[in-house]
Amino acid sequence: MTDTIDATLAELGLTLPEAAAPVAAYVPVVRTGNLLHISGQLPFEDGALMTGRVGEDRELDYAAEAARRCALMLVAQMKRALDGDLSRVARIVKLGVFVNSAGSFTDQAQVANGASELMIKLFGESGRHARSAVGVPVLPLGAVVEIDAIVEVA
Incomplete structure (x- = not known):
């Protein structure tokens, strides 16, 4: 599956960034049993945090x-x-999407689709997941979006 994901990323003109180090007192991933709990990740474009x-x-x-x-x-x-072995990903179980939104903005689900649709493209049916899409008044460092995940692994 790792080769398939790499090929799909290449077809989409995307590359995986280096996994970000934590910026506070937490770890990026905790494995318990066959689940990975991935801490909230922020969006970067050309090395710059996407804010607003x-x-x-x-x-x-x-x-x-x-x-x-x-x-x-x-x-x-x-x-x-x-x-390095993404073939061990059995299922994207859940995404938690936090959107830095004005009080009048109500399309958080459409924002979250940016992540959800990519997971489906990369992992196929195993990429279909449960999800929360929540509007919040502020996110760390002024990020526009933060997403955490629960992933089942083999």
Whole structure:
């Protein structure tokens, strides 16, 4: 599956970033049994954090792209936790999507689709997952989106 995911990423013109180190007192991934609990990941474009508030100074498309970039970072964390072997990913169980949103913005689910659709493209049916998409007034470092995940592994 790792080769398939790498090929799909190449077809989409995407590459996995280096798995981000934690910026506070936590670890990026905790494995318990056959589950990986991946801490919230932030979106980076060309090494810069994607910031702002949707419905205020950022548009839906920008936020959806940020969600996709969070998903790439989640996959990078999976790859690191699994010693490079993404074929061990059995299922994307759940994504928790937090969207830095103005009070009048109500399309958090559309933002979250940026991540969800990428997981399905990369992992097929095993990429279909449960999800929360929540609007929040602020995120760490001013990020526009943050996403955490639960992943089943073999």
